[in-house]
Amino acid sequence: MFDFIFDTLFSFFNTWETLGLLLMGVAFISFGTAFLGYEIYWRLKSERIDGVITAVKAQGKYFYSVFKYKTHDGQELEQDSALGSSSILSRLPGTHVNLMIMPDNPKKIRRPTMIWFVFGTMFLVPGLFIMNLAIKKFEFNYMMALFILAGILFGGEKVFHFYRKITHSKFDRELLSEFWRDIKAGKKPTSEPHEINGEILTKPEIIKHAKSHLKYSKVTTLVLFLISIGLGYWGYYSGQEMIDMTENGLRTSGTIIGMETHDNSDNTGYTYYAIIRFMDENGETHEFTDSIGSSTPLYDRGETVDVLYKPKSPNISIIDRGILNWGISTLAALFSLWALWGSFVFLGAEKRFNNHPIHRSIIT
Structure with a gap:
């Protein structure tokens, strides 16, 4: 009886952890794919045009550019940027910018940026790692079947109530029917660009904000440069270690024999690290x-994993995760380049501001 209760509880928590990893992996991969897909979609579908920033809107602590531009068919339009920033230095009126515009909706515009590639990579790489662990831990049993059934019933009940809510009135039903007719007819849903309900800043206000932000540009430059150096060194060192391990290391099988727990600094729980035992080529x-x-815990006690170790120094060993072994060095290199680029941007901020027409107009 006690064995049955223990096995049931163990199976419950093990299945709960596996599903948690699966859901986390799906969430990270979904966000990463969405960010990357959004940026790729814009790069492939949009056209490039030249524009100029005519004004700046302030909404809370964020600033939004107002672009004026001419489409390829001669239309002159003015549109708010959809993406805001806490810095005004890159949004000074009179700045000529390169814009991406959707040919079928010329009011949908944005400036080229790498931020979505950065966010996409931040989510996708950890998501692939988490999903890899979840797939390795996945085992279909009666407890997993119960969880899946419970999830289907719960999701179905929520979908049913949502459907009843959106079809409660005749207007809602007609709107939903029109939506499905458009989908069947191949009509793409369109959306109007979001208009920023902010305050248009005057020239003195813009200059005041710009000078305030310039005070912190040198500090930001130094911080980003140091971050870039640190991440670059970390990426280079871990990359060299992985190259040496891959070229000169030996592969074998290991067994998870326990977990090492560390208290989290914020007292929110524990972090679990697997303890692995393996035998080298000499039988030690x-x-x-x-x-x-x-x-x-990412692994179960008694689970078998692949191990990569140095034959001359078997104490230097890692769990062999295949291509994911390069995840840390790759992320470190990418963020190092991003921080280095940011440091150069802030380094030249004061010079660009001094040479900008809005600043020269005050001097003259």
Whole structure:
């Protein structure tokens, strides 16, 4: 009886952890794919035109550009930017900018940026790692079937109530029917660009904000440069270590024998690191602790994993995760380049402001 209760509880928590990893992996991959897909879609579908910033709108702590531009068919339009920033330095009126515009809706515009590629990579790479772990842990059993059934019933009940809510009135039903008719007819849904309900800043206000932001540009330059150096060194060092491990290391199988727990600094729980035991080519047994931990154990006790170790120094060993072994060095290199680019942008901020027409107009 007690064995049955213990096995049931163990299976429940193990399945809960596996589903948690699966959902987390799906969420990270979905966000990463959405960000990357959004940016790729704009790059492939949009056209490039020249424009100029005519004004700046302030909404709370964020600033939004107002663009004036001429389409390829001769239309002159003015439109707010959809993406705001806490800095006004890149949004000074009179700045000539390159814009991306949707040919079928010339009011949908934006400036080229790498921010969506950065966000997409930030979510996609960890998502692939988490999903890889979840797939390895996945085991279809009666408890997994119960969880899936419960999820289907719960989701179905929510969808049913949502459907009843949106079809409660005749107007809603007609609107939904029109939507489905458009989908069947192949008509693409369109959306109007969002208009920023902010205050248009005057020239003195713009200059005041710009000078205030310039005070912190040198500090920001230094911070970003130091971050770039640190991440670059970390990426280079971990990359060189992985190259050496891949070229000179040996692969074998290891077994998870336990978990090493560390208290989180914010007292919100524990971080679990797997302890692995393996046998080298000489038949000697070694143990090491995985360098990657999580709030829930990533492996089960007794689970078999691939191990990569140095034959001359078996104490230097890692869990072999295939291509994901390069995840840390790749992310470090990408963010190092991003921080280096940011440091150069802020380094030249004061010079660009001094040479900008809005600043020269005050001097003259």
